[in-house]
Amino acid sequence: MSEVINVSSGPSSNHVLTHLYNVQESHIPYKRTDQIEYKNQTFMTAFKKKNGSVDYSPRALLFDFRDGLGSLNKYEYHEKKPTISNFDPIHIIYTGRKVEKNEYQLGLDQGTKVTGELLSSTNTKYWADYNKLIYQPYSLCTLENWELPSDSSNSSDSSNFGSHKHFHNKKYSLYNQGVEEFEENPDEGLENFRKLLENVDSFQGVNLFTELDSAWGGFTHELIVQLRDEYFNSNSKKQIWCWSLSSATYKPKLNHLLSRIQTFIELAMSSSVFIPLNVDTNSLMLSNLDSISPWQVSSTYAIIINSLWDLNSKLKDSVDMATLEDGLLRGSNSKRNIVNEFQLKQIVRKPKPKANQFGIMDVDLSAYYQTGSITTVGSTTETVEAPSSIDFSYCSGPSRAEYFSSNYIVPTNDQDLGPIEENALTNIYHDDSIGQIGNIDTFPKSIYTVPLSDTYVKFGINNSLKEELKTYRKIIKGLRRDTEVIEDKAELIETISDFIDEYTTGYEDESDEEYYN
Structure with a gap:
């Protein structure tokens, strides 16, 4: 087998991953007569049961806010639920926001036939509301310091950043906050990744999904750096793909714009392939899209990502991540790794x-x-x-x-x-x-x-990416000093200039003043 591990950071990313894994669930042969067309263990881990049947769970690691799992208790399918008589009433404490399961999830639990007609924008606020596979407990991680907003719809929007559990006006919005959050507790993510890696025979690569305009981008970058050091010996040739999601309607203020630039550059530097995605919700191909529904918006991203997953996992004529990466990057050095058109x-x-x-x-x-x-x-x-x-x-x-x-x-x-x-x-x-x-x-x-x-x-x-990179460089040059987000202005300008050179064709006359002032 040639397996892939998927790591998702943040609610928006987890919604996309849920659509992708629901496709994988449809490939599982529940009957002996089912035709097998996919290598199911590319994205899922198989667990053989005593009766000889096989259970599949996502080969994935998901990070979310506390309360971000919605109605899902990550242990509920792996441990017996205690009865109320087992509790000492003196020590019962509130452990999170109470979210009831929707009709679709109740039907899945009861083994009754359910249809997607039970789902709508109003009952799919959480990715767990329409998830069809059972995750291993170690696949689900939450940030205990940050809470999902009670009115959250699409966390790419500034109004839906996570809030600190003690200081609700403090938002999980900036690159450096994500870095600090990971550094506070790096062991859980790295240890849980190791558990996923132990069930891999022939490792193909890692897909990481994150948000460009929130602290999840900084969290993901720090995770990539630690994964390289811990498991890949800083091997720059290993297939580590990072997908970032952003909202076209979000207009960041200066500090958040600086965070976007820092996140964009750092993720591009730490990944072997960086794919920033930004969906055009005004497309004529979309009708009556609810732009604040994470269930609907995430489905658009899932279509194009699934097209690559399909190539990865086909039983016949499959195309692995290394081949796809070579097709993207062949003839360039490692710095020209940003896929700017999709x-x-x-x-x-x-x-x-x-x-x-x-x-x-x-x-x-x-x-x-x-x-x-x-x-x-x-x-x-x-x-x-x-x-x-x-x-x-x-x-x-x-x-x-x-x-x-x-x-x-x-x-x-x-x-x-x-x-x-x-x-x-x-x-x-x-x-x-x-x-x-x-x-x-x-x-x-x-x-x-x-x-x-x-x-x-x-x-x-x-080469059109260079114009955006030039804008980034101009903004950073305009800063009078380093900030809480941009700790080393000169180094970031130099890195952006290196990227601009990679995306420039032919000769362009740029003055010394533009480059160095």
Whole structure:
């Protein structure tokens, strides 16, 4: 087997991971006659029972706020529940916010048939509300110093940062707070990661999911650094992928903007591949999206990430993380590792030419993908709906951007994808199951205007990222002194400048004043 460990930090990330693992649950063969198409132990750990059957649990480590598990008690499926007679009433203490299970989770517990129709934006505030797999207790970790806001919806939004348990006005919002939180208690996360690693035969890599605009980014960076030192001997060649989530509607003030810049650069430096994602919720492919529903918003991220998971775990023609990483980064050094373009795009079928009394009419397809229309020779024009997409890119830039690598995951028998960038490094991976996530009952499929089976994924690295990096450098240069977030202004400017050089093509005349003042 070639296994992957997944580490998720923060509510937003945990919602995404829940969608991904609900897909994995659908691959489990519950009947002997079920056809096996996936290597289930890529993302899940198998536990053989005495009767010969096999149980699966996520090979994952999740960090959340206290009360972030909602109605889930991490021990409830592994220990017998004590009766009230076992308690000394004098020593009963409040252990957390009381959250009742929704109808969907109650049905799962009782073994009755339930459907996703029981789920809505109002009863999926917690990721545990629609989770289908049972986690090992060591997979679930909580920060005892920080609480999930009682009105939390999407923790990428500034109003939903976690609050300190004693000082509710103190928010879990800045990079340095996350670093400090991890340093206070590093042993739990590292020890629980070790338990996951012990059940791995052939290690493929680590996926880490975090938030760009909160303290979870600093927490994740410090975790990556410690994992490298403890388990990978600081091996920079090991596949350590970090996915960060951010909100396009969030407009950070200065201190939080500095935190975003620090988080972005540090995660890029510590990961072998860094993938910052920022969903365009105004896409025509989305209909009636509740932008403050973590269940709905996280489903969009899960679609594109699942397309790579599917490649990783297919029984036939699987593609491991090392191969995907080589396709992304080949020809560059380790600093050009930020995947700044990620899109889910609609496949539009090309209509067949119509015949008339003179035979088959000629068709001009040159402007099809740009204008959404096809012009036939003569006087007939047939208008076809233009393809739509959901953009997750972090600074994808204009169409004229120069690509260092472009990558596609497409249905095996459908190549009508429009123009593909002409560059020295284009990789096309084939997969017929891109849209399978839409068949999961917990997935909010009603918000999508396009069948997910009619989509493909495009991701890559291009030089448009340098403009955003230049903006970051200008902001840091404008600081009069180091701050609580930026402890070494000069070092950060130098690091950003190194990244800008990596994403620059050709010669650009930049004055010494811009670089060093």
